[in-house]
Amino acid sequence: MMKNGGHRSGVAKKKAVVTVAHAVIVIIWHVLATGRPYHELDAEYLTTRKDLEKETQQLIAKLQALGHKVTIEPAAA
Template sequence: MGKKRANVVIAHKILVIAYHILKTGQPYNELGAEYLEKRKPISTEELMIRRLQKQGFVVTKPDNASA
């Protein structure tokens, strides 16, 4: 079932892209692999801490930690 769902998700993304291309008349512009990182910058350390906290772990940084 996971593979079928993944196919539906990809098809939906392609349809949304096609809709916007037809609506605006502008060609598709790939934003790049770093687009989300530039748009919403978060360090890898912060990301890992958030993931651990979501799983119920208590994370503390040492006093001499430089961010």
Template structure:
């Protein structure tokens, strides 16, 4: 997983299993736009293990400099909300990924930096066509011809 060293998840001699001893509920998580029954609740991060939080934030900042799914997530959130909130959100994603890796025993499968583009390709095309039409252009979409390298 990008941004994570051996020491980050209990690689030290006295800290074996520091993050996998309990469920992710024991660690700080990101709460964004909490609404229950129309009532706005707090969006603050809950208190948790401060050392785990520090490691996750450090790993998130490191992952933000990579060309991966987590790096792209960090860049997208930091553009809108700032680097600290982005680091907390990516740290939460890392924690959830790590939890599922420990729970299922499966390795991490990277989604890729272009995940956000490919998952919403149709919506992105429609939005861009509407923008160009608002500017007075006529848009005809044609798929690119396949090019083969020989």
């Protein structure tokens, strides 16, 4: 017999509930600790807060650590 929502594993459902509850608790703690109201982050939050030069250097370092020789060229316009 299939339960509503398509969940077949009770363990997976419990893990999901705990994960969501944890996220809500963290949000509540931050609101209480800072006194600022909660606001949802927009879709561009992750792309606009990155330092692209720093991220590029980190990725190059990771590839070099894996034994790759890395050369960078500007993208064609």
